[in-house]
Amino acid sequence: MxxxxxxxxxxxxxxxxxxxxxxxxxxxxxxxxxxxxxxxxxxxxxxxxxxxxxxxxxxxxxxxxxxxxxxxxxxxxxxxxxxxxxxxxxxxxxxxxxxxxxxxxxxxxxxxxxxxxxxxxxxxxxxxxxxxxxxxxxxxxxxxxxxxxxxxxxxxxxxxxxxxxxxxxxxxxxxxxxxxxxxxxxxxxxxxxxxxxxxxxxxxxLAHRQHAELQGRYVRRLASRVGSHSAVVAPDGRVVHADPAGWLPERWFLPLCEGPAVLPDGRSVVIERLTVNGPFFVMAQEVEVDGAVVFGGLGLDRGWLRVDGVAHELTMRHSEFLAVLCAWPGGLTAEGVAREVYGASGKTVTVRAEMTRLRRVLGYRLASEPYRLVGPVRADFLDLEQDLSSGSLGGLLDRYRGPLLPRSSAPGVVELRARLHERLRGRVMAEGDTDAVIRWLAAPHGRSDRTTP
The missing domain is CATH 3.30.450.40 (GAF domain)
Structure with missing residues (x-):
């Protein structure tokens, strides 16, 4: 020393x-x-x-x-x-x-x-x-x-x-x-x-590169999806992009948690996570919407989805995912979704990848652990099934455009489709209305048009 x-x-x-x-x-x-x-x-x-x-x-x-x-x-x-x-x-x-x-x-x-x-x-x-x-x-x-x-x-x-x-x-x-x-x-x-x-x-x-990457990856898609008063916020709180410019400050100081939030000036926004670790999408709630997720799949090969008043045409696979999630309000694990959509050979890694893609449309309304839809959920096939016991037979047949996702072979969809079809058929036959029976037998129950609402 x-x-x-x-x-x-x-x-x-x-x-x-x-x-x-x-x-x-x-x-x-x-x-x-x-x-x-x-x-x-x-x-x-x-x-x-x-x-x-x-x-x-x-x-x-x-x-x-x-x-x-x-x-x-x-x-x-x-x-x-x-x-x-x-x-x-x-x-x-x-x-x-x-x-x-x-x-x-x-x-x-x-x-x-x-x-x-x-x-x-x-x-x-x-x-x-x-x-x-x-x-x-x-x-x-x-x-x-x-x-x-x-x-x-x-x-x-x-x-x-x-x-x-x-x-x-x-x-x-x-x-x-x-x-x-x-x-x-x-x-x-x-x-x-x-x-x-x-x-x-x-x-x-690295932060500058990430900033540029976020802009390139998300901004154009989000702008086309919403059109006004939206923003991409990095996990560290930087506002990467705001449309229109200046409607949010350069830094976000509120907790970045998915769901509705209120800015210090009283404006209401909705926050969605775009990927597992961020970034986040912030959308101003400028118009009142009911907040419901609405799904339609009767008579369609490819279903449609309406979120915040905006309609989206789905792929056939995503249509199957949405139909299953609508039917399981309590949610399903990745293993459960794989079983319902892909059958015994389904893999959870495939489910997680598809769920990540679905989140681009659903945002925070698609929760995980278990996978489930958050908030009010409506589906044409579930609404029709709920009204089978009390609705008028003519009105039910008007609403039944055809079987649920008729070309789908997903086990969960096949079961939902068969259950509704047979219950409606049973109502038609039990009522004994000749016109209704003829209409049922003549209906093109395999139609596959792709019209969205």
Missing amino acids: DAEGRRLARARDQALSGVESRRVRAAVRASWDRARSNGVHPDRHLPPVPLAEDDVREVRRDHPLARVWPLVEKTMQPVLSEPGRILFLSDAAGHLLWTSGERPTLREAERVHLVPGARWSEDTAGTSGVGTTLVLGHAFQVRGAEHYLSAATEYTCSAAPIHDPVTGAALGALNLTTGSLGGADRLALSLVMSTARLAEAQLRD
């Missing part, structure tokens, strides 16, 4: 025994005070490791910093080739997610819980590169004995936060840990800071 290290060690001993030392940096003294108030003991404490190996993999997969870790590791590789150096990248809560360094050095660091999954936030580990940097919000170096935990005083940690270039929020901290026996590495902090800025630049570039 050099002279600087010995001086810090003496100052630390004095401070931890209750004697205030002016030889300790103010930021370090303040951090020690926070650690003490959080109940962290310098000699009987190690950071917790709350994330198991599988948890770490899952957090990594969904974390924004996963996109910049390869660049960070490559940039720092020349430094990591020297013994005794380890690179860490944490999340905003201080969990170490990625590590890089020579194997012997990594194994040695395990004894003080410098491992993936460990939480080195200040409230759990006291003064450290990762934890104190996240508290301060700027780059910081913790030299040897400046660490609050005695087990960590052999290291010098140089860390810098990495911020989301759009929101400014801290995504995590980049930390280079070195052995402190040779003194603080004065170049380490500058290197870590420049690498963190490089990571932020890459995140900014």
Whole structure:
């Protein structure tokens, strides 16, 4: 240990025994005070490791910093080739997610819980590169004995936060840990800071690319679908596109939750999720609609759907999906939908892909886990079946344009079609109306016109 290290060690001993030392940096003294108030003991404490190996993999997969870790590791590789150096990248809560360094050095660091999954936030580990940097919000170096935990005083940690270039929020901290026996590495902090800025630049570039991709992928389709007062909002709250321009602010500050919402100025909107992880579609409710999802499939090879007053012609496969969902108001699992539409050989992965496509039309009205239609739902075949016992026979026959999706072989549709057809046939025969019987027998029950309402 050099002279600087010995001086810090003496100052630390004095401070931890209750004697205030002016030889300790103010930021370090303040951090020690926070650690003490959080109940962290310098000699009987190690950071917790709350994330198991599988948890770490899952957090990594969904974390924004996963996109910049390869660049960070490559940039720092020349430094990591020297013994005794380890690179860490944490999340905003201080969990170490990625590590890089020579194997012997990594194994040695395990004894003080410098491992993936460990939480080195200040409230759990006291003064450290990762934890104190996240508290301060700027780059910081913790030299040897400046660490609050005695087990960590052999290291010098140089860390810098990495911020989301759009929101400014801290995504995590980049930390280079070195052995402190040779003194603080004065170049380490500058290197870590420049690498963190490089990571932020890459995140900014990725955000711009995503912005352009969202515009290209969704804006034209949504504009044609709605026509006015609609917007695409990125998961981070950026309003990617608004039509007309300016009807929403540049950033969305309300929770991005599917369904109806009210803006601060009192305007009503509906929010729909376009993909599993966003973006979101926001539509102003400028006219009153009943909010019902209306499906028609009697006598048609390809059914129709009306949502918010807008009619959509469906593919035959999507017609089968909608007919089944209308008939199961409580919803079906992916396995149940596969069975009803594809039969015993149906695969859930195919169902999920088709549901994703249907969401482009239905938006938040198509819920999952289980798959179901949200809100009022009407279907011509269900309405007719409900009225069989009380409606006039002539009126029922007028409404029965033909069997439900007559060319469909989906098991669930076949069952629904047969049930309605036989019940209506039974009503005709039981009533004994000669004109009705003749009309029933003469009707082209296999018609397949594609007229939408």
